[in-house]
Amino acid sequence: MHSLLNIMNVLIAELHFFGHELGDDTLFQDSIDHCYTIAEALGDRQEALHYAQSIDATKGLIRDNIRKVLDQFPDKRRDPEVEGFLNNINSIFGILDIRVREVLARMGHPGKWVTYEIDELTNNFIQVFTAIELNSKGRYHIVYNIASQAAIDYYVDFKITSVDGNTITIPAVFQDVMRDLIANARKYTPPGGSIRAGLHDDGTHLRFVVEDTGRGIPEDQIEAVVQFGERATNVLNKTTMGGGFGLTKAYFVTRQFQGRMWIESEEGVGTKVSIEIPRPGA
Structure with a gap:
């Protein structure tokens, strides 16, 4: 599962940097804590399967967190740095989707x-x-x-x-x-x-x-x-x-x-x- 662990680490870092850019490292703490929970669960096969199957809910939680934070900073929405963070996170989500599909395929048929x-x-x-x-x-x-x-x-x-x-x-x-x-x-x-x-x-x-x-x-x-x-x-x-x-x-x-x-x-x-x-x- 270490491929998913790597992605969680990258996503956590990106959310930290995003918050820092907006002036408060804790703005995305709910999302960061959720990513840490997933990372810690990846050592257990059943827990990992649960989070892989519910990855859309995880992305939804993070997107909702970002939306609520940006509602507090309406003047920042079109800031190039903010747009850069949003693009990065969407790119990470794209990679996450690919990895989750592979993990689910492997767990169902490891030698396939x-x-x-x-x-x-x-x-x-x-x-x-x-x-x-x-x-x-x-x-x-x-x-x-x-x-x-x-x-x-x-x-x-x-x-x-x-x-x-x-x-x-x-x-x-x-x-x-x-x-x-x-x-x-x-x-x-x-x-x-x-x-x-x-x-x-x-x-x-x-x-x-x-x-x-x-x-x-x-x-x-x-x-x-x-x-x-x-x-x-x-x-x-x-x-x-x-x-x-x-x-x-x-x-x-x-x-x-x-x-x-x-x-x-x-x-x-x-x-x-x-x-x-x-x-x-x-």
Whole structure:
């Protein structure tokens, strides 16, 4: 459930910043407390299922809280900063909807493979990149054309191809794994760097690769970083909102589907993570 936990953390931070912008960090306390309640409940399967199924009620509560607060500040409604916060929260809600659908699908059929339109799956990731950029509050941008990359931009190259043409079939949990690994690549790569990721189905195997130009992992720690909660020593001072187990999850999901995972990394140069999973019946 840590993908939902990450979203709750981002949403809590956004509401704190929004309140601070309006002059009072506690303006959205009801919504923040509700998000904390959800975050704390995610460790229990039944509680997590309950909150996933009632996610529309959660969004409604937060929207109602925002509406009541803005009623107190009518002159702020068209303020660019306020509009920016509203756009960010709507973007977070969009990602939340996608994650909840995936969680519900996994909980019902944990080993299920799901067929996606490639355009739909690609758009899901574009939404993720957009949310990441919005959450940076202008500290950096994400671009998809290397010729337009500025010093504070991340260049992202992301492609999906399949022997099946316009569709691709992947484990229900795998979209979450891909997102976590791409988010890790961004997190540990400074602005101005690049992230290349691709998913390909050749008819017998599903292969995913993500490569960055980030901090890298010390050679003697590559095996250790897939263990729960382990982080390389060269990123211990890096503040993150995640649970620190993106690689752990990727490793265990890969094993769950009888696949293989490789990590190639050089400190100060970057990291490449490759996953290969056999297709059912291949």
